[in-house]
Amino acid sequence: MDPITLLTVIVLTVFVGFEVVSKVSSTLHTPLMSGANAIHGIILIGAIIVAGQLDDPWLLVVALLAVALATANLVGGFVVTDRMLGMFRGRKPATEKDSTK
Amino acid sequence: MNILNAEWTALLYLVAAVCFILALKGLSSPRTARRGNLIGAGGATLAVITVFLSAKLDNIPYILLAIVVGSAIAAPISRRVQMTQMPQLVALFNGVGGGAAALVAMLELGHSEGPWVLVAVVFTMLVGAVSFAGSAITVAKLQELITTRPVVFPGMKWVMSLAVLAALVIAGVVVATGSAGWALLLLVLGLAVGLLLVLPVGGADVPIVISLLNAFTGLAVAASGVVLDNVLLVVAGTLVGASGTILTRAMASAMGRGVSGIMFGAFRGGSTAGSTEQSNRPVRSSSPEDVAVMLAYAQRVVIVPGYGLAVAQGQHTIAELATTLEARGVDVAFAIHPVAGRMPGHMNVLLAEANVPYESLKEMAEVNPEFKNTDVVLVVGANDVVNPAAKTSPGSPIYGMPILEVEEGRQIVFLKRSMRPGFAGIENELLFDPKTTLLFGDAKDSLTKVLGAVNAL
Numbered sequence: 180m181d182p183i184t185l186l187t188v189i190v191l192t193v194f195v196g197f198e199v200v201s202k203v204s205s206t207l208h209t210p211l212m213s214g215a216n217a218i219h220g221i222i223l224i225g226a227i228i229v230a231g232q233l234d235d236p237w238l239l240v241v242a243l244l245a246v247a248l249a250t251a252n253l254v255g256g257f258v259v260t261d262r263m264l265g266m267f268r269g270r271k272p273a274t275e276k277d278s279t280k
Numbered sequence: 281m282n283i284l285n286a287e288w289t290a291l292l293y294l295v296a297a298v299c300f301i302l303a304l305k306g307l308s309s310p311r312t313a314r315r316g317n318l319i320g321a322g323g324a325t326l327a328v329i330t331v332f333l334s335a336k337l338d339n340i341p342y343i344l345l346a347i348v349v350g351s352a353i354a355a356p357i358s359r360r361v362q363m364t365q366m367p368q369l370v371a372l373f374n375g376v377g378g379g380a381a382a383l384v385a386m387l388e389l390g391h392s393e394g395p396w397v398l399v400a401v402v403f404t405m406l407v408g409a410v411s412f413a414g415s416a417i418t419v420a421k422l423q424e425l426i427t428t429r430p431v432v433f434p435g436m437k438w439v440m441s442l443a444v445l446a447a448l449v450i451a452g453v454v455v456a457t458g459s460a461g462w463a464l465l466l467l468v469l470g471l472a473v474g475l476l477l478v479l480p481v482g483g484a485d486v487p488i489v490i491s492l493l494n495a496f497t498g499l500a501v502a503a504s505g506v507v508l509d510n511v512l513l514v515v516a517g518t519l520v521g522a523s524g525t526i527l528t529r530a531m532a533s534a535m536g537r538g539v540s541g542i543m544f545g546a547f548r549g550g551s552t553a554g555s556t557e558q559s560n561r562p563v564r565s566s567s568p569e570d571v572a573v574m575l576a577y578a579q580r581v582v583i584v585p586g587y588g589l590a591v592a593q594g595q596h597t598i599a600e601l602a603t604t605l606e607a608r609g610v611d612v613a614f615a616i617h618p619v620a621g622r623m624p625g626h627m628n629v630l631l632a633e634a635n636v637p638y639e640s641l642k643e644m645a646e647v648n649p650e651f652k653n654t655d656v657v658l659v660v661g662a663n664d665v666v667n668p669a670a671k672t673s674p675g676s677p678i679y680g681m682p683i684l685e686v687e688e689g690r691q692i693v694f695l696k697r698s699m700r701p702g703f704a705g706i707e708n709e710l711l712f713d714p715k716t717t718l719l720f721g722d723a724k725d726s727l728t729k730v731l732g733a734v735n736a737l
Contacts, residue, residue, distance in 0.1 A: 180509055182396060189502070192515050196522025199304045206616070206641065208624035211307045212527060213370045214317055216494050218300050219377050219501045219520045221324055223347075224331040225384045225508050230346070231337030238387060239339060243346040245383035250350025252377035257321040258358035259369055264314040266363075266632035 210263045217256025223249035282336060289334040292326060293512035299323025300516050304523055310638055327512055363633045364590050367622045368422045371490045375415025378497040381504050382408030382467060388507050389463050395455065400506035402451040402466060408500040409470025410477065411493045417478040418486050418493070422622065428483030440476045447473055477543065485542045487623040488531050492539065495524025531624050563699070563711055565718045568726060571658075571693055572733030574717070575601075578655035580611045582647065584684055588661015588697065590621050590630055594724035598660060599634035601731045608734075614640055615647040615657075615684050617665035648685045657689035661696070661723045667708045692716045695726045 180188075200211065226249045230242035284292070299319050306316015337343070354373070361369050385404035392401050420426045447469040454462045481489050498520025505513025532539045575581055583602065589595060602612045614636065620627035628641055642650075651657065659666055666686045669676040686692055687710055694711060696718060710716055719726050 180511070185506065185514065188511060188514055189518050192518040193522045195301060196304075196519045197526055199301060199308075199519075200523035200526045206625055206628045206638065206643065207307055207310065207313055208527060208531070208618075209366065209370075209626050209629050210313060210317070211304070211523075211625075212491055212494060212623065213366075214303060214307050214320060215498070215520045215523050215527075216370055216374050216377070217317075217324075218303065218320060218516050219381075219494075219498045220373070221296075221300075221327060221513065221516045222377055222381045222384060222501045222504060223324075224327055225501075225504050225510065225513055226380055227328070227331050227337070227343055228335050228508055228510070229384050229387045230339055230343050231335060232391075233339065233387070239342065241383055242387055243342055245380040245387070246343055246346035247350035247353075248376040248383075249380035250347045251354035252373045252380065253324055254351045255354030255358045255369070255373045256377075257317060257324070258355050259361070259366065259373070260317045261314065261321075262358065263363075263366065263629050263632075264310075264317055266629060 210260055213256060213260040213263060217253060217260055220249055220251075220253025220256050223253050225249075282334070284330065284334040286334075289330060290511065292330040293510075296323040296327040296330070297512055297515040299326070300519055304519065363595075363630050364593065365423075366629065367487060367490060367626065368419050370623075371415045371418045371422065371493070374490065374494050374497055375412045375419070378408040378411030378415065378493070378500055380408075381497065381500040382406075382412065382470065384504050385500075385507055386460075386463055386467060388504075389454070389458060389460060392458070392507060397507055398455040398458065400503040402454050402463075404500045404503040404507060405463065405466055406447060406451060406470045406473075407496050407503070409467050410474040411496040411500060413471040413474025414478040414489065414493045414496075415474075417475060418490050421478075421481075421483055421486050428486075430482045431479040436476065436480065440473070443469060443473050443476060480544075481542060487619070487626075488528060488539065488542055490623070491524060491528040491531055492543075495521050495528060498522075498524050527624075531619065561712055563718050564714075564716065565720060566693075568719060568729035569733045571717065571719055572730050572737060574656050574691060574693065575605055575610070575658065575730070576608055576734050576737050578610055580613075580654050581605060581656045581658060582613050582615050582642075582651065582654045582686075582689070584615045584617070584620075584657060584659045584662050584666060584686060585627055585631065586617075586620055586660060586662020586665060587622065588695075589723050590627070590661070592661065592723035592725075594660065594727050595630045595634040595636075597724055597727040597731060599631065599636045601727055601734065602636065602640070604731060604734055612640065613642050613647065613650075615644070615686075616641050617644055617662070617684050618682075620662065620665060644682060644684060648688075651685050651688035654689045655691065657686040657692045659686060659692065659694045660727070663696075663708055666710065668710055669708070686710070687713065690715065694718045695723050696720060697722065 226245040230246055233239045233242055300323050303316045303320025306312040382405045385401045389401050392398055421428050450462055450466045454466055498517045502514050502517025605612050616627050618624050664678055666684050668687050670678045670681040670683045
């Protein structure tokens with residue numbers, strides 16, 4: 180990617196990030212932090228790409244460690260956010276749906 | 281495998297990036313939040329499948345094994361962790377993400393060419409390492425494995441400055457030479473800077489640091505996207521970096537403090553580590569039975585839950601008390617300060633877990649004008665967020681912090697462990713007010729007794 184395209188993508192994404200989050204109510208700040216936390220677990224694809232190119236066994240071990248850590252971030256992040264959000268419910272409808280647990 | 285060509289790969293990554301934006305957007309309302317999170321998880325799954333179908337990969341069995349191991353560790357912990365320990369878990373996942381980014385960048389050092397890519401490599405390594413070590417300290421503080429008070433030693437300022445300077449010089453050396461040995465040293469220095477950055481932060485400010493480190497990891501991931509020439513990593517990382525920065529500022533301003541004051545306050549001696557002196561002035565303390573009568577015969581009760589409630593695991597008991605009072609015809613609402621609990625919105629999660637409908641949870645701006653029409657304000661394990669000193673005494677460390685104006689209520693009941701001041705270490709004048717009643721003891725015990733007394737009426 181040439182530097183100018185890259186800069187364009189970054190600047191526009193920063194504005195999207197500001198916009199999207201400025202409307203989140205403080206009630207949901209914790210799930211939001213946790214959700215954003217899960218999203219940066221996408222470093223997993225970087226770890227996969229790197230691990231897929233290595234021949235040296237020791238470096239491969241390091242790369243696989245990165246894959247496992249990134250997976251923990253990604254999977255754990257989404258599961259924990261879902262669990263938090265599953266607890267938000269309205270007064271009327273959601274009760275029978277969640278009472279299974 | 282090479283099933284997907286470059287165009288399809290880019291297109292699928294774009295879909296994944298859109299999913300992440302929709303995920304953050306969905307989190308803006310309780311009704312769409314869960315779906316938003318699932319869209320985010322769907323985007324991530326799509327991206328992982330895409331990488332397997334597009335990139336030329338060796339070692340696929342090992343990679344799959346590592347993914348299985350990572351999932352097998354993270355998923356059960358996420359399902360079982362107690363809601364009060366949620367902040368630790370978020371910090372932990374944030375730290376390992378930062379660590380993964382740092383390792384990815386270090387392994388790519390040999391394949392990286394061009395000054396900008398090398399700058400991105402050192403940036404990812406440094407910021408990822410800071411995030412990893414910093415998050416580890418926040419976990420230790422929240423889990424109370426180490427003291428929650430600021431850890432400062434003489435000359436720390438100089439050690440910190442020296443470590444940062446050395447890290448920058450070595451980063452320059454790595455960019456110039458591409459040397460792996462120096463890169464390893466850079467990683468170690470990054471870890472040291474992370475430790476030194478978070479150790480001086482007081483327990484009450486840790487949530488803000490978690491949010492800041494979350495943004496850091498986002499930036500490290502974005503930079504790793506530059507290293508690997510991967511737009512999805514750039515977009516996802518930048519999104520988290522930008523949204524994390526906004527969230528950090530929102531949290532800090534809710535506490536009436538600047539982010540730099542939190543990060544560097546202890547160095548300047550202006551930290552939130554307050555005194556633990558107890559005052560001997562007289563207060564009016566009462567019995568659970570008296571409190572039960574006050575609550576049961578009130579028309580309108582507002583409950584102000586604080587960190588003490590979370591520590592005592594009293595959220596289920598207070599939810600039951602609210603239901604019982606409502607069954608008697610009392611109008612009950614919960615007033616939630618933005619930083620109640622250990623993270624913004626943490627108290628909402630704890631109360632949601634205890635089946636309190638979110639319609640009963642009122643935010644500060646909504647509830648403050650209502651206090652003067654409230655018969656009884658029940659403050660459970662909160663102190664600084666209801667301290668009028670934030671409005672009245674300019675010399676106070678919490679001056680300027682927005683508070684819940686419970687002093688407007690007709691009667692105020694504090695459930696407190698002791699007369700010790702809160703995190704900020706400032707005495708609360710409200711405790712000595714004639715319309716204030718205190719009930720001492722563990723929040724959960726006190727609530728159970730009050731609940732029993734209400735049921736006996």
